[in-house]
Amino acid sequence: MDSTVSIDLKSILFLIVICVLPGLTSGQNFYRFSADITIKNKSDSAASLIIGKVYFDKNEMSVLYNCSFPRKEITLIKDSLTYYIQDDKIVSKTKSVLTPEQTVFNLALNRKLNTFGLDNTIYKAVKIEKDSDLVITTWEPEERFKKNLGRVLTSMKDNRLHGVVFYNENDILMGKQFFNEYVNIKGIEFPREVLYIIYNKNNKESYQITTFKNIVLNDTSEEHFYNYTLPEH
Amino acid sequence: MKKAIYTLFLSLVTILPAFAADGNEFAVDRSKINREMGALNDLERYVNDHQGITANQVNAEEINTSDMKGISQILDSEPPLGIPSFWWGFGGACIGGASMYGVCWLGVAAVAFVYFMTDENKEEAKKAALGCVVGTAVGILVAFLFFAVALGYGFYGIY
Numbered sequence: 024m025d026s027t028v029s030i031d032l033k034s035i036l037f038l039i040v041i042c043v044l045p046g047l048t049s050g051q052n053f054y055r056f057s058a059d060i061t062i063k064n065k066s067d068s069a070a071s072l073i074i075g076k077v078y079f080d081k082n083e084m085s086v087l088y089n090c091s092f093p094r095k096e097i098t099l100i101k102d103s104l105t106y107y108i109q110d111d112k113i114v115s116k117t118k119s120v121l122t123p124e125q126t127v128f129n130l131a132l133n134r135k136l137n138t139f140g141l142d143n144t145i146y147k148a149v150k151i152e153k154d155s156d157l158v159i160t161t162w163e164p165e166e167r168f169k170k171n172l173g174r175v176l177t178s179m180k181d182n183r184l185h186g187v188v189f190y191n192e193n194d195i196l197m198g199k200q201f202f203n204e205y206v207n208i209k210g211i212e213f214p215r216e217v218l219y220i221i222y223n224k225n226n227k228e229s230y231q232i233t234t235f236k237n238i239v240l241n242d243t244s245e246e247h248f249y250n251y252t253l254p255e256h
Numbered sequence: 257m258k259k260a261i262y263t264l265f266l267s268l269v270t271i272l273p274a275f276a277a278d279g280n281e282f283a284v285d286r287s288k289i290n291r292e293m294g295a296l297n298d299l300e301r302y303v304n305d306h307q308g309i310t311a312n313q314v315n316a317e318e319i320n321t322s323d324m325k326g327i328s329q330i331l332d333s334e335p336p337l338g339i340p341s342f343w344w345g346f347g348g349a350c351i352g353g354a355s356m357y358g359v360c361w362l363g364v365a366a367v368a369f370v371y372f373m374t375d376e377n378k379e380e381a382k383k384a385a386l387g388c389v390v391g392t393a394v395g396i397l398v399a400f401l402f403f404a405v406a407l408g409y410g411f412y413g414i415y
Contacts (some may be wrong), residue, residue, distance in 0.1 A: 072296050074303055092303050093311030157282060178282050186282040192290045201284060218284070231290055 053211055054081040055249060056128040057242050058235040060088070066221075066229030079233075080127035082247040086123045087248050099251055111254050127202075131213045133241075136184050136202070139177050146175060156180055173197070182211055196222050208240055334371040341380040344370050345387025348396040363388035 026141030037079035055078075062073040085101040097108040100119050107115040123129055130136040141162050150161040153228070158179040164172040173190035187200040198221045215238075219231040242249075290297075303309055336344065349363025370384040 037367055037402050061300060063293055063300065065292050067281060072303070074300070091308065091310075098333070103279065119259060159282075176281060188281050201282075201285075216287070220284070220289075232289075232293060 034239075045122055051209065053132045053209070053240050055079065055241050055243075056132060056136075056213075056238070057245065058238040061232075061234045061236075063232045064230070066223075067227055076248075077128075078245065079126065079132075080249040081129065081132055083250060084123045085249075086126055086128065089248060099253070103246055106253060108254060114159055125154065127214070127217060134211070136212065137179060137182075139175070139184060139187050140198065141175065141177065145172075157185060184214075198222060206238065208238055211240060213238060302341035329355060341370045341383040342387035345384035346394075348386070349388040349391030350398070363391050364415075 030179065050219070057076065058079045060073075060075055060077045062071075064071040068247050073088075073090055074092040075088050078087040079085070083101070085099060087100075088096075088098040090096045090098065095109065098108075099106040100121060100123055103119050103122060105121075106113055112161070125140070130140045135142070141146050145165045145168050146162040147165070148160050149163045152159050157190065160175065160177045162175040162177075164174075168219065171191060171192055173192050173194055174193040175190070176186075176188040178185045178187075183205050186202070189197045189199070191197050198219060199253075200220075201218040202216075203218065204215040205212050206215055207213075213235070215235050217233045219233075221231070223228045223229065299314070301316065344366045346365050351362050367384040367388050368380055369384030371381040
């Protein structure tokens, strides 16, 4: 009799754990991202290779690239500014073209990568269609922005963002971005490769491939890179 | 503008007929890209095999690493109006020098303009300053030649 009660209690506990655990997992707050990063650029006239490590902190809203190649350099993007640091000295400070909010890291940690962060912006989804294994969404800017901005297409494959196609205001193809080799880390889907194809004025293509390895979420071992203190000069 | 896209918001998601999209827009010629990236892949392997090596220490035959852009150059903002900073300094100083009114003051103003327009980018300001120095020399030379010619013309014109 006792053992029956015990088994029943175990079953109930097991059921509770099964039911509650996914909720707990999905509710986990991910606020940090780090990975080994490689960026390869190739155009007709130039080629470049960048190797280093990237650190993103959602609370600090900062992205830090600690590069080892082609030279030792730290790049910090924070508060709409980009700082370039060499030998513990700020060699340059510029207004940032890219903000941490727009990065793939922020979108992934906020689980907004599927829409490329376009929902709840000046873009609105005007068409959704299925083509083979892709679900393609056409996004258009609000009327008042159409003078300067073109449509954007996003495609989903296996419930993950597969590609993004950008057009300018004259509906000329500007670029394509592809998100490949997804890995699931603690419930967060992240692409280990991002391919960017840029179309120049003469319709020539240039390429950028960014790869991520050794992805870690909520890392606390390299605190100084997440809360980076800028050198005084 | 990109920042405006993300900071401004928002609209209701509506489903309306629009441009037709097809899967071809998402087609990629991966083998072509792999061919293009071949040398960079080789270099990446080499660098990974030699931890801590920098571009200056690499002797890669396929790629001129001395021309390689760092992340700073990739993310760098553009010079004002897309005109290289050197030419801002050069143009300003050249005009100022040629007109002889304060010689390079216009060049100095151009350097300050570049500095503030590029959000206090010292590298761009240095390029503008170099342009200012070269422009001043050229401007003074042009002014000197102008006065020499004018003086000569006046001399021979009088006598």
